[in-house]
Amino acid sequence: MTLRPGDAGIAATGVRRSFAGVDAVRGMDVHAAPGEVTGLVGPNGAGKTTLLLVLATLLVPDGGSVRVAGHDPVTEPRAVRARMGWSPDVFGLYEGVTAREYLEFYAAAYGLDAARRRRRAAALLDQARLGEFADRPVGVLSRGQKQRLGLVRALVHEPAVLLLDEPASGLDPRSRVELRELLRELARAGTTVLVSSHVLSDLEELADRVVFVDAGRTVGDHRVAALPRGTAWRPWRIRSLDPAALLAVLDQAGVDHGEPGSGGVDVVLAGDEEAVDLLAMLVAARVPVAAFQPVGGSLEAAFLSLTDQAP
Amino acid sequence: MTPAGVATVARQELRLRVRRGRWRILVAVWFLVLLGLLALLRLALGSLGPLVAGQRGGIMYGGLQLMVLGLATLVVPALAAQSVNGDRERGVLATVQVTGLTAGDIAFGKFFAAWGAALLFVAATLPLVVWCVAEGGVDALAVFVVTLVMAALLGTVCALALALSALLARTTTSAVMSYLAVFTLTIGTLILFGLATAAAPQIEQTETFDDGEAFTFTEPDTSKTWVLLAPNPFVVLADAAPYRGDDVEFGLDPLGNIGRAVRFVRSPDAEPGFDENGERVGGDANPPPVWPTGLAVNLALAAGALAVTVRRLRTPTYRLAPGQRVA
Numbered sequence: 001m002t003l004r005p006g007d008a009g010i011a012a013t014g015v016r017r018s019f020a021g022v023d024a025v026r027g028m029d030v031h032a033a034p035g036e037v038t039g040l041v042g043p044n045g046a047g048k049t050t051l052l053l054v055l056a057t058l059l060v061p062d063g064g065s066v067r068v069a070g071h072d073p074v075t076e077p078r079a080v081r082a083r084m085g086w087s088p089d090v091f092g093l094y095e096g097v098t099a100r101e102y103l104e105f106y107a108a109a110y111g112l113d114a115a116r117r118r119r120r121a122a123a124l125l126d127q128a129r130l131g132e133f134a135d136r137p138v139g140v141l142s143r144g145q146k147q148r149l150g151l152v153r154a155l156v157h158e159p160a161v162l163l164l165d166e167p168a169s170g171l172d173p174r175s176r177v178e179l180r181e182l183l184r185e186l187a188r189a190g191t192t193v194l195v196s197s198h199v200l201s202d203l204e205e206l207a208d209r210v211v212f213v214d215a216g217r218t219v220g221d222h223r224v225a226a227l228p229r230g231t232a233w234r235p236w237r238i239r240s241l242d243p244a245a246l247l248a249v250l251d252q253a254g255v256d257h258g259e260p261g262s263g264g265v266d267v268v269l270a271g272d273e274e275a276v277d278l279l280a281m282l283v284a285a286r287v288p289v290a291a292f293q294p295v296g297g298s299l300e301a302a303f304l305s306l307t308d309q310a311p
Numbered sequence: 312m313t314p315a316g317v318a319t320v321a322r323q324e325l326r327l328r329v330r331r332g333r334w335r336i337l338v339a340v341w342f343l344v345l346l347g348l349l350a351l352l353r354l355a356l357g358s359l360g361p362l363v364a365g366q367r368g369g370i371m372y373g374g375l376q377l378m379v380l381g382l383a384t385l386v387v388p389a390l391a392a393q394s395v396n397g398d399r400e401r402g403v404l405a406t407v408q409v410t411g412l413t414a415g416d417i418a419f420g421k422f423f424a425a426w427g428a429a430l431l432f433v434a435a436t437l438p439l440v441v442w443c444v445a446e447g448g449v450d451a452l453a454v455f456v457v458t459l460v461m462a463a464l465l466g467t468v469c470a471l472a473l474a475l476s477a478l479l480a481r482t483t484t485s486a487v488m489s490y491l492a493v494f495t496l497t498i499g500t501l502i503l504f505g506l507a508t509a510a511a512p513q514i515e516q517t518e519t520f521d522d523g524e525a526f527t528f529t530e531p532d533t534s535k536t537w538v539l540l541a542p543n544p545f546v547v548l549a550d551a552a553p554y555r556g557d558d559v560e561f562g563l564d565p566l567g568n569i570g571r572a573v574r575f576v577r578s579p580d581a582e583p584g585f586d587e588n589g590e591r592v593g594g595d596a597n598p599p600p601v602w603p604t605g606l607a608v609n610l611a612l613a614a615g616a617l618a619v620t621v622r623r624l625r626t627p628t629y630r631l632a633p634g635q636r637v638a
């Protein structure tokens with residue numbers, strides 16, 4: 001996937017930024033295409049938020065080339081802002097105003113005319129399932145409701161590029177599913193969506209592509225559909241009706257395992273084939289296996305195997 | 312920067328302020344305190360009886376305006392001192408900065424909102440002004456000029472507080488610094504003037520007593536140090552009222568007295584002496600005013616403060632205050 005400057009979407013190459021001696025971002029390449037949801041995945045402190053601030057026209061990078069919706073955020077911030085929506089990881093809301101006034105203020109800030117402001121605010125309140133809270137002060141909304149309101153705020157001006165920093169944190173399962181559907185729908189309509197997260201199970205079903213970052217660098221860039229599923233190191237959990245027999249066989253076979261817990265015993269295996277072999281061995285040894293399943297999604301497995309190659 | 316953008320920000324700021332609810336109580340307390348002070352002044356003047364007949368309203372008006380300015384130095388800094396860094400702390404500033412609003416829209420919107428709130432406090436004193444007028448002796452031109460100058464001075468205070476809120480990361484620091492800035496203008500200028508005058512060269516003055524004896528003494532030459540006193544808001548406000556240098560007989564009008572005093576500071580020779588018959592001799596009936604200089608300094612400060620605010624709100628930024636995140 002290559003994007004040239006001038007194309008729509010996001011093209012960030014070799015981005016660097018340090019803060020008072022701390023290298024927050026030291027060479028990130030992140031590309032995101034229109035019509036796709038791209039995940040930005042990395043551990044705490046990897047530099048995801050810093051990169052998004054650069055893309056969101058808030059921070060000048062030390063180096064690298066950046067294009068958002070075809071424009072340079074440093075030299076043409078206004079052009080970028082007109083086409084880009086951004087929702088920060090920690091954000092506040094104007095507590096004193098109602099949800100409707102809140103959205104209408106941002107609509108006005110983006111220069112929408114009065115009629116369109118009202119229409120957008122009403123549509124977004126519906127989208128965030130906040131219709132019944134439209135005329136209540138923002139301050140009384142629950143954390144998840146605030147999160148949803150802050151998220152749709154980034155959509156008031158129908159941006160072509162959407163940057164979301166940890167949008168799923170604080171959302172209940174239903175809201176997560178809705179977020180996923182909303183973003184997929186936006187992508188289908190041609191929006192470029194870049195979502196940072198460290199909740200990998202969310203991204204697994206949401207993203208078309210993921211960019212792995214660690215310690216300020218891009219360490220991987222994959223299509224989710226093409227992630228190495230069968231060959232990666234990953235943890236598996238085995239539950240047996242006879243835990244002692246299970247442990248005995250594992251020890252005998254020299255398989256490293258964790259402490260047995262109520263959910264079963266965790267082992268780390270090198271891929272699907274090793275799992276098949278182990279299961280066959282357990283069955284042959286007449287260990288009553290009740291469950292034998294991978295722990296975490298394949299994205300998590302890929303991420304773990306990318307960040308530390310030999311677990 | 313566009314009028315629509317400025318208006319969008321100002322409207323939002325005012326809406327948030329109004330919703331917070333405390334302002335009604337504040338304005339009510341403000342009005343009652345001033346009403347009480349003005350009533351006390353009226354009582355005091357009443358005991359002077361015919362001595363002040365005909366100028367009672369003018370004296371009350373002058374006193375009222377000085378009290379309004381004095382109380383405003385306590386109230387107005389709070390209107391803007393947490394405007395920018397408060398929004399940053401709450402995490403709403405960055406989301407506004409990525410909209411179509413420019414740094415100028417945000418800075419001036421916040422400025423006009425704070426200034427408007429300050430003017431609301433001034434407007435709340437209108438019934439008291441009406442009372443003064445009803446007492447008689449209020450100069451319409453004085454009311455007009457003093458009101459304009461008052462608005463300009465409060466605008467300066469708002470601009471200074473706003474700039475400090477944009478410069479400093481913590482809201483408590485910027486609040487304290489705003490009060491410090493205002494005290495520098497009101498009390499600091501007095502102290503500076505006093506110190507500079509003490510160090511100024513002495514000049515000879517001659518005064519003639521009733522019995523015809525001339526008396527020569529020296530006093531510090533304030534013809535240069537007056538500039539330090541000029542930016543003082545009380546000086547600017549008082550001296551801006553129309554000059555009435557000759558009505559000194561029972562000059563109780565506070566604005567006139569301050570104005571005269573600072574003009575004599577600027578032009579020591581303008582102060583008249585008296586001859587053996589008690590007649591005024593020498594002096595200048597219309598010494599050059601002090602307030603244009605003072606007002607110019609204030610307006611320059613305000614303009615500088617607004618420029619700083621716009622600069623600090625401009626994004627994308629390279630520099631961040633230590634320990635500050637954008638979002």
Ligand SMILES: Nc1ncnc2c1ncn2[C@@H]1O[C@H](COP(=O)(O)OP(=O)(O)OP(=O)(O)O)[C@@H](O)[C@H]1O
Nearest residue numbers: 019022024043044045046047048049050631635636
């Ligand atoms: N304004 C700043 N001043 C100093 N250091 C900063 C600043 N902003 C970020 N950093 C540092 O840069 C690094 C990257 O921070 P960043 O917020 O981009 O991480 P992140 O990937 O978003 O992490 P998380 O998943 O926890 O949100 C961290 O080590 C952080 O301490």
Ligand SMILES: [Mg+2]
Nearest residue numbers: 048049089165
């Ligand atoms: Mg982050």
